[in-house]
Amino acid sequence: MNTQPKRSVCILLVSLLSMSLLAGCGNDQRTDDGHASDQSLRMQEERARQVADAWRASAAAAAWAQGYYPMADAVQKPESGWRSKADERAYETKNFVLGGDLPSTAAALGKVDWGKRKDLTRPLIGAKKAYQSFALNRSDGPQLTVTGARLGTTTIMTSRGSATVPAWLFTLESYDTPLKRVAVTPSKLPKPPIGQARQGATGGLRSIARLAGTAADGRSLSVKATHGSCDDGPIVKALETDESVVLYASIKGAESGTCPADMIEQNVRVELSQPIGDRLLLDALTGRPVPFGDPKGAAPSWT
Secondary structure (H helix, E strand, O other): OOOOOOOOOOOOEEOOOOOOEEEEOOOOOEOOOOOEOHHHHHHHHHHHHHHHHHHOOOHHHHHHHHOOOEOOOOEEOOOOOOOOHHHHHHHHOOEEEEOOOOOOOOOOEEEEEEEOOEEEEEEEOOHHHHHHHHOOEOOOOOOEEEEEEEEEEEEEEEOOEEEEEEEEEEEEOOOOOOEEEEOEOOOOOOOOOOOOOOOOOOOOOEOEEEEEEEOOOOOEEEEEEEEOOOOOOEEEEEEEOOOEEEEEEEEOOOOOOEEEOOOEEEEEEEEOOOOOOOOEEEEOOOOOEOOEOOOOOOOOOOO
């Protein structure tokens, strides 16, 4: 007798003809129109609340409140803007050449200053390492030429608001304003007070890839969420408390059966009832803060 419960099953198929990986479209409970059921939504929200409760008054939250965690690009374009589409293309493709000398020595430490007597001393990266973080390409296409650099300052948005930080100011050939690269290193991410949820055990909950931006008034966020090719895209909701905003993502319109195991990244806008301020932005699935930018990219938001 078959004693296994009835449920939808993820099926992995390897086609002998195309050798393409196929994967099923989920095992969470859904209504006939492909949307998450009320039970699934309750499971997702309950997990979000568990994450918010775990971080509240935790040692990790205290460490986060005292650290430096950038929430904007570490590389900043020249204030004068790009002179041509070719230069803009060179920047986007990270196609740079070095046409001068870079400083070989600099201060080992620098200060992150939030004003109102709030500051933090952090290690600095050298000019060469800063240059290598954005000059990743040497192709025959459009190029930008760096002719030198000096240590200065810039402002950047962080988890604690806007801060003035040390930055390498790279001079570009034919430009009056420099390309800036933040020189101060982010703080180490504190160990989360709650572990990652088991995929599939939280009503179809998915992780948030990263924060893409915050509205000027702080009342909405733009995040990158993932979905597959056999659904109608991601849904991202927010559980707000006085201390945190916990984002929980799922997908809508998922088809049953098999579909290509694609991972599509999509921009999703999330409206908040109050400005984000200095509240923690957390991911319900992982239980961790949502990073800005690609953690594996040239300028991740933290180490």
